[in-house]
Each structure stands twice: as structure tokens, then as C-alpha cells.
Amino acid sequence: MSKSAVDTFLRAADLNLNDNIREGSMLNFLPHNQVVMTGDLHGHRRNFEKLIKYCKLQTSPSRHVILHEMIHEHPESYGAPDYSSELLLDAAKWKTFFPEQVHFLQSNHELAQHQNHEISKGGRLVTNDFERGVAEIFGSEHVEAILDAIDEFIASFPLAARSPNRIFFAHSLPDAYRFDRFNINCVHQPAYELDLSEGGAVYQMVWGRRHTIELLDMLGKTYDADFFILGHQPQDVGYEVKFDRIIILSSEHNHGVFLPINCREKYDIEGLVKLIRPYAGVM
Numbered sequence: 001m002s003k004s005a006v007d008t009f010l011r012a013a014d015l016n017l018n019d020n021i022r023e024g025s026m027l028n029f030l031p032h033n034q035v036v037m038t039g040d041l042h043g044h045r046r047n048f049e050k051l052i053k054y055c056k057l058q059t060s061p062s063r064h065v066i067l068h069e070m071i072h073e074h075p076e077s078y079g080a081p082d083y084s085s086e087l088l089l090d091a092a093k094w095k096t097f098f099p100e101q102v103h104f105l106q107s108n109h110e111l112a113q114h115q116n117h118e119i120s121k122g123g124r125l126v127t128n129d130f131e132r133g134v135a136e137i138f139g140s141e142h143v144e145a146i147l148d149a150i151d152e153f154i155a156s157f158p159l160a161a162r163s164p165n166r167i168f169f170a171h172s173l174p175d176a177y178r179f180d181r182f183n184i185n186c187v188h189q190p191a192y193e194l195d196l197s198e199g200g201a202v203y204q205m206v207w208g209r210r211h212t213i214e215l216l217d218m219l220g221k222t223y224d225a226d227f228f229i230l231g232h233q234p235q236d237v238g239y240e241v242k243f244d245r246i247i248i249l250s251s252e253h254n255h256g257v258f259l260p261i262n263c264r265e266k267y268d269i270e271g272l273v274k275l276i277r278p279y280a281g282v283m
């Protein structure tokens with residue numbers, strides 16, 4: 001199991017780096033594509049299974065799906081290990097089955113795991129709980145090999161995606177109040193040139209929370225986008241609309257949602273909101 005898991009993560013990493021719609025660290029969708037954008041999954045197994053069911057990638061070759069923030073689940077109880085490495089492995093497998101249709105975007109929890117940057121959530125050190133889960137699932141003698149393969153997988157993620165009808169997809173956007181230190185061109189850099197360190201451009205992009213209309217105007221001009229579909233900020237009811245330009249999605253609980261868009265259609269914000277679907281509605 002551990003040998004094939006390592007192979008799967010490395011193979012998926014290679015496919016991410018050689019994605020044919022990737023330029024630098026940006027994915028550029030084509031007009032005939034449909035894109036299914038998700039919110040943070042945080043190991044939510046049932047929503048992931050519903051997503052696979054909805055996407056039917058084998059019979060929908062122009063449908064693409066974006067996953068981000070897959071790891072660091074909400075464990076059953078305090079101190080319980082985190083088994084989201086299993087979902088991460090299944091997502092990597094999905095990529096190897098449908099290399100042209102499954103995509104990942106960099107997120108702060110994956111980045112933290114990669115950088116051994118401790119994040120605490122409700123008093124837990126989630127990176128440690130994740131490593132304990134890896135040990136339980138794959139065996140403690142394989143922890144190092146699995147974590148190395150996961151690191152390589154995470155480092156291969158692009159930062160953002162955009163569609164020809166001016167929609168931008170990312171885990172989050174840099175903080176408006178620290179924007180002067182942000183490298184706006186990081187999305188155009190290849191993976192091996194990206195600064196993944198704490199406080200670097202990628203870190204700023206995936207951790208940012210405070211956005212302003214001025215920031216959106218500027219990013220929109222630079223990235224050719226009118227709308228921004230993001231995750232990162234938890235949404236109890238599934239989603240939130242901000243400034244009539246941002247839609248934040250959550251996929252980590254039973255009220256989770258996803259958003260399928262057609263890349264050829266012209267949308268306004270109401271039109272996009274109408275397309276939001278609950279995982280609970282996928283039968």
C-alpha cells in the first residue's frame with residue numbers, strides 16, 4: 001500500500017506539473033470547458049464522493065474539476081488522528097485516472113504541511129495530527145516516504161485558474177493591507193521558482209482574508225477577471241458573496257456546496273450564485 005501510495009502521489013505531481021492547460025502556475029481553461037469549483041474539503045469524505053458522482057468525468061470529457069484544501073479534517077474527538085491523507089491519496093488517484101480533467105490549487109493547509117508550519121485549530125496542532133494519521137494508515141515505518149511524496153505532490157500545485165469568460169479561481173487572494181509586499185506575477189512563475197516560505201508570495205495568496213474593492217479592481221485588471229471564486233473562509237451555510245465579485249464556497253460539512261460554470265457563457269453575479277449546488281442534492 002505505501003509503495004503504491006508513494007507512486008500515486010509522485011505520478012500525480014508529475015501530471016500537475018505537465019498539465020496541458022498550465023502556464024507558469026496558472027491554469028487557463030478553454031471556451032468549451034465546464035469547470036466545477038469546490039470549496040475547502042478538509043477531509044470531508046462524503047462530499048468528495050458526491051463530487052465524483054456529480055462530475056462523471058468518464059462520460060464528460062470537457063468537464064474539469066478543481067480541488068483545494070483537501071487535508072486537515074475536523075477529527076471525531078479531541079486528540080484523535082486526522083485521516084485526511086486518505087482523501088488526499090484518493091484525489092491524487094483521481095488525477096491519475098483523469099489527468100486532463102482533475103486539478104488542484106495551492107491552499108494554506110497543504111502549504112503548512114509542506115513547510116512544517118504549525119497551525120493550531122481549536123487547540124490542536126493539525127500538522128501533527130495529520131502525521132499521526134499517516135502513521136496509522138500507512139504504517140509508522142513508511143511515514144517519512146509518504147510525507148516526502150505528499151510534499152512533492154503539494155509543491156506541484158498551481159496557484160490559480162481562470163476561464164475565458166473572466167472568472168478567476170483560487171484558494172484565496174492576498175490581504176489588501178499587506179499587498180505592497182505581494183508579487184503579483186507569482187501566478188506566472190513555474191512551480192520550481194515559487195517562494196513557498198512563510199510570508200512569501202504563495203503564503204500571502206493562500207492565507208489572505210481581508211479584501212477590498214480596490215484590491216479586486218487591481219487583481220481583476222491584472223488577471224483578466226471580473227469574478228473570483230474562492231474558499232478559505234468557513235461558511236456555515238455553504239457560501240457567501242462579497243462586493244458582488246467574490247463567491248466563497250465551503251465543501252467541508254453537510255451544508256457544503258460546489259459551483260459548476262460554463263466557460264463560454266457570460267455571467268453576472270446573480271447568474272453565478274444561481275448555479276451553486278449543495279452536495280446534499282447529489283443523489
Ligand SMILES: [Mn+2]
Pocket residue numbers: 040069107108109171206231232233
Ligand atoms: Mn484555507
